[in-house]
Amino acid sequence: MSADLSTTSEAMKSSHIVCSVRNLTVTYQTDAGDFPALHNVNLDIQQNQITAVIGESGSGKSTLALAMLNGIALPGRVTGGTISLSQHGDVLALRGKALRRLRGPVVGTVFQASQNAMNPLRRIGKQILDLGRSHGYKDPRILLREAQLLAKKMSMDPDRVLTAYPHQLSGGMRQRLGIIMALVLHPEILLLDEPTTALDLLTQSAVLQIIQSIHRERQLTTLLITHDMGVVAEVADTVVVLYAGRVMEEGRTAAVLRHPGHPYTRALIKAIPRLTGSLDQARPLEGSPPDLTMIPRQGCVFRQRCRYRMALCDNESPSLKQLEDGHLTACHWEGQSDD
Amino acid sequence: MKGFWIRLVRRLAGGLIMVLAVSSFTFFLVHFMPGNPVQTKLNTLLESGTPPLQAEAQVRSMYGFVPHTPLYVQYFHYIWQILHLNLGQSISYAGVPVLHLLLKAMPWTVIMVLTGLFISFIIGIAAGVVASVNRNSRMGDGLTMLSTFLHGIPQFILALGLAYLFTTVFRVFPFGAPYNAAITPGWSAAFLASLARHAVLPIAAYAISGFGGWALAMRASVSSVLGDDYILAAELRGVTPAIRLRYIARNAILPLFTILTLSVGFMFGGSIFIETIFDYPGLGYMINSALAARDYPLMDGAFLMITLAVIIANIVADLLYTVLDPRIQRI
Numbered sequence: 001m002s003a004d005l006s007t008t009s010e011a012m013k014s015s016h017i018v019c020s021v022r023n024l025t026v027t028y029q030t031d032a033g034d035f036p037a038l039h040n041v042n043l044d045i046q047q048n049q050i051t052a053v054i055g056e057s058g059s060g061k062s063t064l065a066l067a068m069l070n071g072i073a074l075p076g077r078v079t080g081g082t083i084s085l086s087q088h089g090d091v092l093a094l095r096g097k098a099l100r101r102l103r104g105p106v107v108g109t110v111f112q113a114s115q116n117a118m119n120p121l122r123r124i125g126k127q128i129l130d131l132g133r134s135h136g137y138k139d140p141r142i143l144l145r146e147a148q149l150l151a152k153k154m155s156m157d158p159d160r161v162l163t164a165y166p167h168q169l170s171g172g173m174r175q176r177l178g179i180i181m182a183l184v185l186h187p188e189i190l191l192l193d194e195p196t197t198a199l200d201l202l203t204q205s206a207v208l209q210i211i212q213s214i215h216r217e218r219q220l221t222t223l224l225i226t227h228d229m230g231v232v233a234e235v236a237d238t239v240v241v242l243y244a245g246r247v248m249e250e251g252r253t254a255a256v257l258r259h260p261g262h263p264y265t266r267a268l269i270k271a272i273p274r275l276t277g278s279l280d281q282a283r284p285l286e287g288s289p290p291d292l293t294m295i296p297r298q299g300c301v302f303r304q305r306c307r308y309r310m311a312l313c314d315n316e317s318p319s320l321k322q323l324e325d326g327h328l329t330a331c332h333w334e335g336q337s338d339d
Numbered sequence: 340m341k342g343f344w345i346r347l348v349r350r351l352a353g354g355l356i357m358v359l360a361v362s363s364f365t366f367f368l369v370h371f372m373p374g375n376p377v378q379t380k381l382n383t384l385l386e387s388g389t390p391p392l393q394a395e396a397q398v399r400s401m402y403g404f405v406p407h408t409p410l411y412v413q414y415f416h417y418i419w420q421i422l423h424l425n426l427g428q429s430i431s432y433a434g435v436p437v438l439h440l441l442l443k444a445m446p447w448t449v450i451m452v453l454t455g456l457f458i459s460f461i462i463g464i465a466a467g468v469v470a471s472v473n474r475n476s477r478m479g480d481g482l483t484m485l486s487t488f489l490h491g492i493p494q495f496i497l498a499l500g501l502a503y504l505f506t507t508v509f510r511v512f513p514f515g516a517p518y519n520a521a522i523t524p525g526w527s528a529a530f531l532a533s534l535a536r537h538a539v540l541p542i543a544a545y546a547i548s549g550f551g552g553w554a555l556a557m558r559a560s561v562s563s564v565l566g567d568d569y570i571l572a573a574e575l576r577g578v579t580p581a582i583r584l585r586y587i588a589r590n591a592i593l594p595l596f597t598i599l600t601l602s603v604g605f606m607f608g609g610s611i612f613i614e615t616i617f618d619y620p621g622l623g624y625m626i627n628s629a630l631a632a633r634d635y636p637l638m639d640g641a642f643l644m645i646t647l648a649v650i651i652a653n654i655v656a657d658l659l660y661t662v663l664d665p666r667i668q669r670i
């Protein structure tokens with residue numbers, strides 16, 4: 001698989017790759033045995049781009065985010081692969097203080113459950129000061145001033161939100177403050193795990209706009225995790241489709257949306273009312289999302305839900321192959337369809 | 340801040356109702372006890388030739404009520420007296436007002452119980468954190484086992500064991516009495532040193548008996564906080580281990596304040612054994628000797644004092660909780 005990725009066109013761009021994940025496998029130990037939540041995942045994150053990782057619940061998105069922070073803890077284990085950052089080497093080899101310096105100053109994270117990602121007994125401003133102290137700021141109040149500016153930009157009253165306890169704020173405010181807590185440390189990479197999931201549609205698009213404008217302004221490299229193809233279409237430059245811990249398809253967002261190569265990607269696109277135009281045309285995905293214990297050990301992991309299933313799919317797992325420049329898909333089926 | 344005051348007033352009102360309930364309970368208990376002590380005392384006085392009016396006055400000042408007026412009159416009279424802090428007179432210390440005796444006994448108990456409680460709380464919490472963070476290691480398991488063991492030992496056995504071990508087998512500490520009788524009480528260094536030396540064992544008895552419970556509760560609480568999102572989030576934002584531990588500890592201690600209530604009651608109850616074993620003239624000792632001497636007014640008064648102490652401790656614990664948990668004030 002890695003051979004596919006190091007084709008000449010990729011190599012030409014490699015100077016812009018900030019983070020590259022190679023053959024990453026993460027297993028969770030359960031009573032029923034060990035199951036891989038990520039299996040031989042390869043991924044390149046380009047500088048100054050918004051890369052989206054999309055997949056249903058349980059596809060391994062948060063596991064990938066955790067791995068990028070070297071935060072996989074028991075019962076999970078990284079059983080293979082590397083994650084290298086262009087400036088900082090292999091993340092998975094970092095320990096102790098070096099690891100702490102990665103978390104925050106290099107990779108800033110906005111958590112999936114951002115609602116609950118703040119200490120309920122401490123005012124937000126104090127928690128930001130704690131970040132400053134943890135990362136060696138001589139005067140941590142610099143971070144507070146920074147947070148005030150960001151809060152103002154995100155149309156919140158800085159004095160109120162920074163002196164508030166988390167429970168005194170709305171979900172949308174907490175989400176924005178979660179983003180602020182990631183940004184005050186000036187990370188090179190911004191990692192967002194479903195930043196808009198718990199929000200209503202209006203707040204959701206406001207938060208997405210904020211993310212986009214800050215991404216541009218600060219020339220960040222952003223990894224956006226989502227299960228919503230609508231979000232991908234709105235903000236992402238590049239998209240990686242994850243299913244059952246495997247990469248199904250990847251490419252420029254426009255190309256993937258226009259000519260989805262994988263039946264799963266196609267189904268994800270169909271599931272979005274905003275993209276198909278009307279609500280009754282939107283079709284939910286058939287079958288249930290992947291469950292680690294039910295994933296076939298052999299052949300294509302998606303075949304049970306696939307309408308183009310062939311005999312080959314039962315035995316041989318498809319490898320990523322190139323459809324067009326930089327657009328890869330892992331599917332045996334080659335016919336065209338426009339249903 | 341408004342929430343704080345509303346809460347305080349509500350708790351004080353609740354405390355007053357509690358005091359009335361306990362006094363009513365004692366009233367009826369003494370009144371309906373087989374061999375009604377009030378009636379018995381009245382009869383004894385009459386038999387010994389005391390004029391009826393004088394006998395009644397004497398019984399009234401002891402118990403606060405006289406048997407042959409209607410029950411409800413007696414009851415309201417009794418409650419009225421209590422609200423004026425008139426707890427009657429002691430029988431075994433003839434003629435001494437109960438309140439006077441209790442006020443003298445009170446400091447011994449309160450100081451010992453609070454010191455013991457404080458020490459057990461601090462050590463128990465530290466042990467609980469260590470046991471939880473080092474779960475599945477020998478130290479963690481050892482601490483958990485020790486806590487479970489100590490938590491299971493009855494207080495009086497613990498007190499007797501300590502007394503036997505450290506005053507008889509190893510003569511490290513003096514036995515009995517709150518201070519050396521040869522030294523005149525006062526603010527002299529010798530007296531204070533003697534006071535402290537005598538206090539070590541009883542305080543240790545309180546502390547050790549409470550320690551296990553705190554350690555086990557804290558261990559469970561820390562384990563649950565460790566699984567909370569904000570702790571993982573703090574870790575993934577790269578906070579220092581010290582800050583992370585502070586986040587964990589503060590969030591884990593909070594639920595323990597609800598147990599503080601139970602523990603204070605348990606500790607004051609334990610004073611009955613511990614003060615008797617170590618010969619301390621506190622409330623527990625007083626209850627025990629009043630029981631032996633059938634000194635009902637003193638017994639009632641002492642129970643009332645303990646009730647009062649527990650209620651006050653509860654109010655303090657509750658207010659502390661309000662201060663420590665910002666989420667409370669919304670309610």
Ligand SMILES: Nc1ncnc2c1ncn2[C@@H]1O[C@H](COP(=O)(O)OP(=O)(O)OP(=O)(O)O)[C@@H](O)[C@H]1O
Pocket residue numbers: 028029030037055056057058059060061062063064074075076112227290291292
């Ligand atoms: N601590 C754990 N123990 C066992 N299995 C786990 C654990 N954490 C995650 N998993 C499993 O790993 C798989 C991937 O989980 P992950 O949280 O990465 O999914 P996700 O794509 O983020 O899903 P969602 O959209 O619901 O957040 C799931 O099947 C999940 O059941």
Ligand SMILES: [Mg+2]
Pocket residue numbers: 061062063112193
């Ligand atoms: Mg997730």
